[in-house]
Amino acid sequence: MGAKHSGYHVVEKIRKLGVDLRSNAIVHKIETGADGQVTALHYLSPNRSATRLTAKVYVLAGHGFETPKLMLMNNLGARSGMVGRNLMVHPTIDMTLLSSEPLWAGRGQNIHGAIMQRRNQPDRTRIPSTRYDLLNNPPTVGIAETALSERKIGAALDDEIHDRSARIFTFEALTEDLPDKANGISLNPGFKDSLGLPGLRLDYRTSDYTNANLPRLMDDFANFLQATNGTRISAPTQWICQQHIMGTVRMGTQAEDAVVDRDLRCFDHQNLFLVTTGVMPTAGGVNPTLTGMALAIRAGKHIAKEV
Numbered sequence: 001m002g003a004k005h006s007g008y009h010v011v012e013k014i015r016k017l018g019v020d021l022r023s024n025a026i027v028h029k030i031e032t033g034a035d036g037q038v039t040a041l042h043y044l045s046p047n048r049s050a051t052r053l054t055a056k057v058y059v060l061a062g063h064g065f066e067t068p069k070l071m072l073m074n075n076l077g078a079r080s081g082m083v084g085r086n087l088m089v090h091p092t093i094d095m096t097l098l099s100s101e102p103l104w105a106g107r108g109q110n111i112h113g114a115i116m117q118r119r120n121q122p123d124r125t126r127i128p129s130t131r132y133d134l135l136n137n138p139p140t141v142g143i144a145e146t147a148l149s150e151r152k153i154g155a156a157l158d159d160e161i162h163d164r165s166a167r168i169f170t171f172e173a174l175t176e177d178l179p180d181k182a183n184g185i186s187l188n189p190g191f192k193d194s195l196g197l198p199g200l201r202l203d204y205r206t207s208d209y210t211n212a213n214l215p216r217l218m219d220d221f222a223n224f225l226q227a228t229n230g231t232r233i234s235a236p237t238q239w240i241c242q243q244h245i246m247g248t249v250r251m252g253t254q255a256e257d258a259v260v261d262r263d264l265r266c267f268d269h270q271n272l273f274l275v276t277t278g279v280m281p282t283a284g285g286v287n288p289t290l291t292g293m294a295l296a297i298r299a300g301k302h303i304a305k306e307v
Ligand SMILES: Cc1cc2nc3c(=O)[nH]c(=O)nc-3n(C[C@H](O)[C@H](O)[C@H](O)COP(=O)(O)OP(=O)(O)OC[C@H]3O[C@@H](n4cnc5c(N)ncnc54)[C@H](O)[C@@H]3O)c2cc1C
Pocket: 025, 026, 027, 028, 061, 062, 063, 064, 066, 067, 070, 242, 243, 244, 245, 275, 276, 277, 287, 288, 289, 290, 292
């Protein structure tokens, strides 16, 4: 019903302002002049027909993988050696339990709330920041699958779904990771997509710093179990990626170790802005999108002065 913000609202607004929005347009080639200024970009349509566009100012906003991929494909921002490096993803671990009382997850917004006490503790230099999410995904499909695999059918299946749907609950812990040049994306010329463009290679290893969080997380999970008088039904076993992509075109104060300045302008290409959470030089332990939007608005104010 449109009550929640999404990119759709922006699309509606800019269309009314007369913006020419082109979909099914995959940018692949970016031209630069002798002074490093971007002079044109090219996009491909699904039928591989090519279009060249010129402008005064250019913005790449293809998120934290495709933005550095485009930069690498076109040898942009190369001075820092940081394009595609320092990938951070908020490694996450979760635990699902059955509480003794009905909690009724699955109604309302998809996260009930968060526990923030572990965000910035005095031992942060040794143990990373954490945000606990109280997940609220509808649990019925997983419950039904498990019950069916246990050969529960008919009334027994109904009873199981009714009982577990009310009591199942998942906590997830998002953990801070640090910028590390060894973690990142690079071009994978061995893989071509349907337009013949190179794929991505991803290298990522959780650090000792991130892993140092595990004993505390396990203690906290044990406390959550006790507080809900619950029974653990999935034990936390391994880190998963939280899909928060950061660091790959990092912000900084100088071209020697950063790709963009505080306004998201490329050090090497003064009329090119990178609008993505990939600019974040560190990750903290909290979701990045609102900060990404704030940075986009700030970059927009600078761009508006130049066009
Ligand atoms: C499952 C999931 C859950 C998430 N939950 C949360 C959450 O709860 N809270 C939170 O803060 N964040 C969350 N995130 C992260 C959030 O989605 C991103 O931070 C946010 O979408 C980034 O916005 P963006 O505009 O930079 O990139 P995107 O939203 O990814 O937009 C990039 C756009 O660029 C386009 N594009 C890419 N390459 C090209 C190209 N070569 N040419 C033309 N177009 C191109 C893509 O098609 C896409 O439309 C979640 C992500 C996922 C996947």
